[in-house]
Amino acid sequence: MxxxxxxxxxxxxxxxxxxxxxxxxxxxxxxxxxxxxxxxxxxxxxxxxxxxxxxxxxxxxxxxxxxxxxxxxxxxxxxxxxxxxxxxxxxxxxxxxxxxxxxxxxxxxxxxxxxxxxxxxxxxxxxxxxxxxxxxxxxxxxxxxxxxxxxxxxxxxxxxxxxxxxxxxxxxxxxxxxxxxxxxxxxxxxxxxDDSSALQALHHPGISRALAAIYGEFQEPWTLNSLARTSGMSRSAFAKTFRKLIGEGPAQHLTRRRIREAERLLTDTSTPLNEIPELIGYQSTVGFHLAFRKSVGEPPGSYRQRRRAAVSS
Structure with a gap:
């Protein structure tokens, strides 16, 4: 493998x-x-x-x-x-x-x-x-x-x-x-x-390495420079190719991966709300709450309550 x-x-x-x-x-x-x-x-x-x-x-x-x-x-x-x-x-x-x-x-x-x-x-x-x-x-x-x-x-x-x-x-x-x-x-x-951008991205040697890092190690403090090094590409070539194949920049994609993990933790686990930011790579609780609300449309606490109510109904 x-x-x-x-x-x-x-x-x-x-x-x-x-x-x-x-x-x-x-x-x-x-x-x-x-x-x-x-x-x-x-x-x-x-x-x-x-x-x-x-x-x-x-x-x-x-x-x-x-x-x-x-x-x-x-x-x-x-x-x-x-x-x-x-x-x-x-x-x-x-x-x-x-x-x-x-x-x-x-x-x-x-x-x-x-x-x-x-x-x-x-x-x-x-x-x-x-x-x-x-x-x-x-x-x-x-x-x-x-x-x-x-x-x-x-x-x-x-x-x-x-x-x-x-x-x-x-x-x-x-x-x-x-x-x-x-x-x-x-x-x-x-x-x-490679009929779809996803297949092209997963076949691309450098972009696939960066995606594996974003999906598997999302809690790490990734930057554009560190992801470019992981991909083995120059910073500019990596950013341009990533956006072309994925449709958004590496930072935005990393944020979406982290928010998806937060949704999973809020839905499937009883992890305390104040522990989630660090688990998914956020240094600031305020930063996490702002990013979550922007992506999902409601605060993390409200999201958890709504999901639990939906499961119990």
Whole structure:
């Protein structure tokens, strides 16, 4: 593993908490429309194939043995490529409770398409700033999947595992889908073309080192000069390239990473409010409160109260 394992640092704050998965058997003309969701979504084609369509884009084929991943749950249509009316997913699966599984059957005539679909829930407060710059959909065909034997074997083991019901099944499937998610992103970063700024940034030797530092050591007193040294680039070249690929300067990106960590601590832990500034790299409590309010729109204490109220309601 490289010392600047940017993918690990990118995903480390995102704690996968639960998965809802379903086994689909569909025949005849079919289309299913899913709305935006605050989770990662994946579809694995076991038999025959299907198409995924994001509004305004051409349909993307998902042949047999292909995995489609929507890292942040972008709304999309899943179907057979025909123009038949789409059924809202909410009508087919009105109760998608985390930690459960079900099966879906559509139609009774024609060749069967079989799929495993999953919604992977993670703490959105831990979502790193660069995450939503990843492609909205990543499609990995059999050739790409075979480049990562562990990913392929895990996918192949999911089919029988999703049909079992026994001790530990819920935990096993959660960890299996979590592994599929991480390995799929790794294959994407290694194999896909640099169609997005995020992939370009993660492939760039210098910028990826700086990102690994920002994500993994955000509590350190980073400056533009020290991040440039970490990247192995001159100060001016680093600042220019970083802004071009990330869309903002290193200081702003570091602030967003620190505020994301503060959101996670306020949401998921009972860490005292006065300890959080130092934990995320702020020398001044006042500076932290000002930065948090500017980014989130409310003070840290109010944010914690609101999040706790939302969880208990």
């Amino acid at each position: 490289q010392s600047h394992d940017t993918l690990s640092e990118l995903l480390k704050p995102m704690r996968l908490s639960s998965v809802f998965y379903s086994r689909w058997t569909v025949r005849g003309p079919w289309n299913v429309q899913g709305d935006d969701d605050e989770c990662a979504v994946m579809h694995y084609s076991l038999r025959n194939g299907c198409y995924v369509t994001i509004d305004g884009r051409p349909p993307v084929p998902v042949p047999e043995g292909t995995l489609a991943v929507f890292p942040y749950g972008t709304a999309h249509t899943l179907g057979d490529g025909t123009d038949c009316p789409a059924t809202p997913l909410q009508e087919l699966l009105p109760h998608r409770r985390a930690g459960t599984a079900t099966s879906v059957r559509i139609g009774d005539e024609g060749p069967a398409t079989e799929l495993i679909c999953a919604s992977l829930r993670y703490g959105v407060a831990g979502e790193p700033p660069l995450y939503r710059a990843l492609p909205s959909v990543i499609v990995l065909n059999q050739t790409l999947l075979s480049q990562e034997p562990l990913l392929l074997s895990t996918l192949q083991s999911l089919a029988p595992e999703t049909e079992r019901a026994g001790p530990g099944t819920q935990l096993v499937t959660l960890r299996a889908f979590e592994m599929v998610f991480v390995l799929a992103l790794r294959v994407a970063l290694e194999s896909l073309s």
